[in-house]
Amino acid sequence: MILRPYHNPENIDESLVPDGWRFRYADEMLNYAKACRIYRPYYGDFSSHLIGTGGMTLSYTYIVPVA
Numbered sequence: 001m002i003l004r005p006y007h008n009p010e011n012i013d014e015s016l017v018p019d020g021w022r023f024r025y026a027d028e029m030l031n032y033a034k035a036c037r038i039y040r041p042y043y044g045d046f047s048s049h050l051i052g053t054g055g056m057t058l059s060y061t062y063i064v065p066v067a
Contacts, residue, residue, distance in 0.1 A: 010061040012039050018046065021063040029058055036064045 006023035016039075017023065024036065035050035039061040046063050 007058070008061050009059055010039055010041070012061045016045065017063055020066055021046070022066050024062045024064055028064075034064060036062045038062055 004025045004027065007026040007029050008023050012023075014023070021037070035052070037046040037049070038051055039046050
């Protein structure tokens with residue numbers, strides 16, 4: 001089994017990812033077509049609202065629902 005690297009440019013601790021969610025994989029950043037959440041540094045958590053999809057800014061950390 002080959003492990004896929006996460007896209008986590010802000011080095012967010014994995015313990016902050018809620019149950020049922022995961023970081024986006026690096027190879028999903030430009031072609032992921034489902035809604036996700038973004039990390040909010042000011043609040044120290046991930047947004048509680050789903051946001052847009054597609055080619056998002058690569059400098060942010062996103063989580064997606066576990067399928």
